[in-house]
Amino acid sequence: MKTTLFTLTMLLASFAGMSQKNEYYQAMGETLSQYATCRTVEDFQALGNRFSMIAGNEKEEWLPLYYHAHCFIIMSFMEPSDAVKKDAYLDEAEKSVNKLVSIAPEESDVFALQAMLYTGRLVVNPMERGQQYSILSGQAIGRALGIDPSNPRARLIKLQNDMGTARFYGKDTGEYCSEAKELLAGWDNFSPKSRLHPAWGKDQAAEIVSGCK
Amino acid sequence: MKIFFTSFLLIFSSVLSAQTIISGTVRAKNGGTLPGANVYLKGTYDGASTDADGRFSFRTQKTGQFTISVEFLGYESHSEPLTLNGKDIKLALELMETFSKLDAVTITAGTFEASDKKQANTISSLDMITTAGAAGDVFGALQTLPGTTTNGESGRLFVKGGDSDESQTYIDGALVHTPYNSTAPNTATRGRFNPFMFKGTIFSTGGYSAEYGQALSSVLLLNTNDMPVQDQFDLSLLTIGPEIAGTKLWKTGAVTATLGYSNLQPYMNLVPQNFEWKKAPESAAAAISIRQKTGKTGMLKIYSSFDNGRFTLGQFDLDQDTMVDYGLRNGNFFVNTSYRTTIGENLIFSTSASFTNDRDKVNFDGNHFDKSLKGFHLKQTASREITEKITLRGGVEWFSRSLEQTFHTPADTFVNSYDINTMAAFTEAELYASKNFVTRVGARLEHNDYLNRSSLAPRLTAAWKLDETSQFSIAYGWFFQNPSDDYLIYTDKLNYERADHYTFSYQSSRNERTLRAEIYYKDYRNLTKQGQGEFYLPETYNNSGSGFASGLDIFWRDKKSIRNGDYWISYSYLDTKRDYKDYPEEAIPGFASKHNLAVVYKHWFDKIRSYAGVNYKYSSPRVYNNPNSPEFNGEKTIAYHTLDVSWSFLFKPNIIFYGAVTNLPGFKQEFGRRYSETPDDSGIYRSTAIVPGSGRFYILACFITFTKKGTENQLDKIQ
Numbered sequence: 001m002k003t004t005l006f007t008l009t010m011l012l013a014s015f016a017g018m019s020q021k022n023e024y025y026q027a028m029g030e031t032l033s034q035y036a037t038c039r040t041v042e043d044f045q046a047l048g049n050r051f052s053m054i055a056g057n058e059k060e061e062w063l064p065l066y067y068h069a070h071c072f073i074i075m076s077f078m079e080p081s082d083a084v085k086k087d088a089y090l091d092e093a094e095k096s097v098n099k100l101v102s103i104a105p106e107e108s109d110v111f112a113l114q115a116m117l118y119t120g121r122l123v124v125n126p127m128e129r130g131q132q133y134s135i136l137s138g139q140a141i142g143r144a145l146g147i148d149p150s151n152p153r154a155r156l157i158k159l160q161n162d163m164g165t166a167r168f169y170g171k172d173t174g175e176y177c178s179e180a181k182e183l184l185a186g187w188d189n190f191s192p193k194s195r196l197h198p199a200w201g202k203d204q205a206a207e208i209v210s211g212c213k
Numbered sequence: 214m215k216i217f218f219t220s221f222l223l224i225f226s227s228v229l230s231a232q233t234i235i236s237g238t239v240r241a242k243n244g245g246t247l248p249g250a251n252v253y254l255k256g257t258y259d260g261a262s263t264d265a266d267g268r269f270s271f272r273t274q275k276t277g278q279f280t281i282s283v284e285f286l287g288y289e290s291h292s293e294p295l296t297l298n299g300k301d302i303k304l305a306l307e308l309m310e311t312f313s314k315l316d317a318v319t320i321t322a323g324t325f326e327a328s329d330k331k332q333a334n335t336i337s338s339l340d341m342i343t344t345a346g347a348a349g350d351v352f353g354a355l356q357t358l359p360g361t362t363t364n365g366e367s368g369r370l371f372v373k374g375g376d377s378d379e380s381q382t383y384i385d386g387a388l389v390h391t392p393y394n395s396t397a398p399n400t401a402t403r404g405r406f407n408p409f410m411f412k413g414t415i416f417s418t419g420g421y422s423a424e425y426g427q428a429l430s431s432v433l434l435l436n437t438n439d440m441p442v443q444d445q446f447d448l449s450l451l452t453i454g455p456e457i458a459g460t461k462l463w464k465t466g467a468v469t470a471t472l473g474y475s476n477l478q479p480y481m482n483l484v485p486q487n488f489e490w491k492k493a494p495e496s497a498a499a500a501i502s503i504r505q506k507t508g509k510t511g512m513l514k515i516y517s518s519f520d521n522g523r524f525t526l527g528q529f530d531l532d533q534d535t536m537v538d539y540g541l542r543n544g545n546f547f548v549n550t551s552y553r554t555t556i557g558e559n560l561i562f563s564t565s566a567s568f569t570n571d572r573d574k575v576n577f578d579g580n581h582f583d584k585s586l587k588g589f590h591l592k593q594t595a596s597r598e599i600t601e602k603i604t605l606r607g608g609v610e611w612f613s614r615s616l617e618q619t620f621h622t623p624a625d626t627f628v629n630s631y632d633i634n635t636m637a638a639f640t641e642a643e644l645y646a647s648k649n650f651v652t653r654v655g656a657r658l659e660h661n662d663y664l665n666r667s668s669l670a671p672r673l674t675a676a677w678k679l680d681e682t683s684q685f686s687i688a689y690g691w692f693f694q695n696p697s698d699d700y701l702i703y704t705d706k707l708n709y710e711r712a713d714h715y716t717f718s719y720q721s722s723r724n725e726r727t728l729r730a731e732i733y734y735k736d737y738r739n740l741t742k743q744g745q746g747e748f749y750l751p752e753t754y755n756n757s758g759s760g761f762a763s764g765l766d767i768f769w770r771d772k773k774s775i776r777n778g779d780y781w782i783s784y785s786y787l788d789t790k791r792d793y794k795d796y797p798e799e800a801i802p803g804f805a806s807k808h809n810l811a812v813v814y815k816h817w818f819d820k821i822r823s824y825a826g827v828n829y830k831y832s833s834p835r836v837y838n839n840p841n842s843p844e845f846n847g848e849k850t851i852a853y854h855t856l857d858v859s860w861s862f863l864f865k866p867n868i869i870f871y872g873a874v875t876n877l878p879g880f881k882q883e884f885g886r887r888y889s890e891t892p893d894d895s896g897i898y899r900s901t902a903i904v905p906g907s908g909r910f911y912i913l914a915c916f917i918t919f920t921k922k923g924t925e926n927q928l929d930k931i932q
Contacts, residue, residue: 027258042249046262049251052284053260083725092286127817127824128339134866135442165866169822 027054028196041078044071062104063196069096069113076120086124093117109198111144112154152190153201155183177212184209233297236270237304239263239283250285287311312601318651318678322686322718325358325416341408344813345826346857346875348912350403357811359766359783360418363832364804366884366903368401371804372418374762374789375430378697382433385514385551386565390588395543395573397526399903412438419714419733420688423639423655423672429694429712440504441467443920451914452480466505473498486907489527491538496522511554518547531889531899537578546570559598566591581621589613602645610637616698629702633663649678668693668709683721690714696741704751711739725772735762740793760791780814800846801836808833822863829856837885840898854880867918875910
């Protein structure tokens with residue numbers, strides 16, 4: 001009886017200690033599952049808000065910040081015309097990206113996301129920002145691929161940037177098809193470190209491939 | 214045991230089931246509902262975002278004391294304590310808008326700001342480069358803005374009824390003593406600086422801050438680029454000569470070196486000229502630019518250039534009735550440095566210094582005229598944000614200018630010189646009463662050791678934001694400037710010249726369309742007058758001159774209505790008269806035209822990756838003086854028209870082709886007449902028309918950038 005009680009107390013104590021972490025995993029898992037149902041800027045804002053809240057509780061975790069920034073970058077891409085809003089969303093994303101660069105500089109996905117942020121800045125005003133941000137985005141991708149050459153998201157963003165440039169220069173984007181097909185075929189060979197780690201991008205790779213004849 | 218365990222589980226599950234529903238609304242203080250706000254219990258994972266009507270609702274199983282937090286972009290976060298005891302809670306939460314200077318009211322009276330940072334700019338750095346007709350000249354591009362008057366025979370800035378020497382140019386806070394290239398009389402000049410050097414430009418046409426003195430009409434503030442982003446080598450091939458530039462980065466700094474050579478001879482062999490060039494303009498220039506980051510926030514910038522130019526022009530001497538040669542050699546050495554650092558949270562120190570050594574050697578019909586100018590400027594400023602709504606700024610400055618003119622005739626040599634030191638101090642406070650109202654109050658004290666005079670100049674500006682898109686600003690101030698070199702070289706018995714500015718400005722910006730209207734009045738006093746005596750005698754000069762300028766400036770820019778198109782229209786109305794120099798009475802000055810119009814259009818053709826620009830400019834006739842007529846400044850020039858086109862073609866990411874033609878239709882341009890010094894035997898002053906160098910000007914260029922390609926190579930450049 002005594003031993004049982006002792007065991008139970010110990011169990012409860014460790015459960016309480018664990019509970020915060022468990023809550024984190026649970027909240028992250030739940031929130032990540034909502035990505036699939038996001039359709040509008042408002043949906044992504046609500047999702048970004050959740051990640052921001054989680055990031056506030058888990059200061060040493062980089063993943064909530066990563067997804068927070070990701071949501072706001074997507075919002076900027078989704079915003080149809082208001083350049084001021086696009087920049088405001090990116091400002092919000094940039095805060096998290098800057099924190100990410102300092103707390104998780106060993107993560108390839110952090111720099112892939114930074115490249116996406118710079119591409120977002122470029123898209124707001126390609127004429128005035130093209131030169132500067134295409135270089136910055138290229139440098140961030142270079143860093144992401146330098147850390148992990150197999151990171152499919154870094155490769156995807158590089159491919160999207162390259163195709164965007166080719167399209168801008170009126171070139172045929174067909175030459176990127178083989179690369180896109182190879183990326184898509186090998187996508188599942190890359191296994192994220194955990195179920196919470198970034199895994200997105202396969203749909204977009206498939207979309208590029210479907211555009212190929 | 215079993216009972217114990219069961220009861221424990223029961224207690225535990227009862228805790229679990231103690232569920233509270235928290236719901237309510239989030240609104241902006243004095244505003245509508247806020248959709249998308251983040252509402253959550255601090256330290257938990259329980260929360261929700263507000264819906265389209267600003268409503269939220271979520272469940273929590275927590276009990277006890279908690280804090281509820283609300284966050285929303287552009288608003289101050291709000292938290293309040295909450296006791297959770299199983300009873301549902303309804304909340305009506307309110308958020309205050311964040312005070313941010315970026316979206317707060319800005320002082321726009323008299324100011325055109327260009328930078329790539331803000332979207333709301335009236336004109337951007339790219340505009341400075343792509344404006345047709347400017348052909349890469351900063352000052353040329355500014356002459357498409359309202360408030361300016363184009364003087365085709367000068368090329369300099371004439372702002373709101375002010376003469377060209379009433380405008381000053383600053384680079385990174387330090388004065389540029391010689392912003393323009395040296396030219397022959399009545400031929401247009403260009404700026405010395407490449408517009409690609411600058412990330413931002415502020416062109417203030419009146420009512421500027423107490424930080425800037427020694428300018429009666431306008432200041433142009435050019436801010437150079439920060440760190441370059443990559444190593445590169447640039448090759449520019451222009452019809453007038455090549456330029457090469459190399460940039461190398463290291464961990465905390467970068468250096469760019471530029472070499473250029475230009476010679477108009479080959480061009481002039483192809484295109485007929487109105488002038489008789491004996492030696493076409495030729496110049497060689499070298500520049501170096503260094504960037505060094507120090508500590509966390511410090512940035513040191515050094516720019517140094519040396520250029521050497523020469524030409525010989527045959528001009529008809531109306532008195533001698535023969536062609537005489539006007540030859541000029543110019544050597545210009547310029548250094549500009551600035552250092553800026555932030556101490557603590559919100560104290561910014563900036564130090565700027567510039568040094569110019571400029572030498573003109575003119576040969577004119579066997580006479581030699583040498584002019585040597587040494588200019589120095591040192592400025593130290595400190596700026597402190599007391600609260601986010603109050604900023605104090607102050608600084609001290611030292612300007613030194615020494616000029617020596619030597620005139621050798623075959624018989625004699627005359628030397629005149631002067632040294633002038635101006636010490637100045639200024640202080641200024643910027644106060645935001647709210648996001649919608651700001652005032653800037655300042656004063657500037659100057660002492661000039663050559664004239665032994667002091668001046669105290671108050672400055673005041675205020676701006677009201679009327680609604681989200683429009684605002685109203687006013688600017689008032691006294692502005693002092695030393696009399697020009699032409700007088701100071703002969704006398705130190707003069708006083709400062711003075712202009713008082715009154716500016717009222719309205720600006721409305723919505724959806725990438727901007728309308729600005731400005732009315733102003735300038736009261737000039739103490740302008741220098743040249744009396745009847747000999748020009749070299751001090752008593753010939755006094756400060757009894759005066760004048761006024763008033764006008765209306767309209768600016769309309771629309772980047773929205775035409776897909777891939779962007780245009781602006783500037784119109785200026787100017788009414789001005791002054792009594793200065795050797796004027797016998799108050800008269801309209803020769804540089805002023807009543808109506809100025811500029812229409813600038815740019816179009817991006819994505820299919821052919823080309824940026825095309827076309828602009829049209831008009832200036833109504835200006836006056837000039839005919840000594841044969843009893844009426845002073847009684848003659849009128851023809852109106853000025855020009856239509857310029859430019860084409861930039863992005864061939865590859867690193868290769869750009871550029872072509873431009875100014876005055877494409879070949880409008881006849883004439884800027885008045887030049888008269889002989891003395892009348893001929895029949896008592897008539899002979900004259901000849903002042904015309905531009907050529908009917909049209911063509912330029913072709915190719916810009917090539919070489920970089921290390923490939924992402925791997927980029928890695929080592931990131932700090």
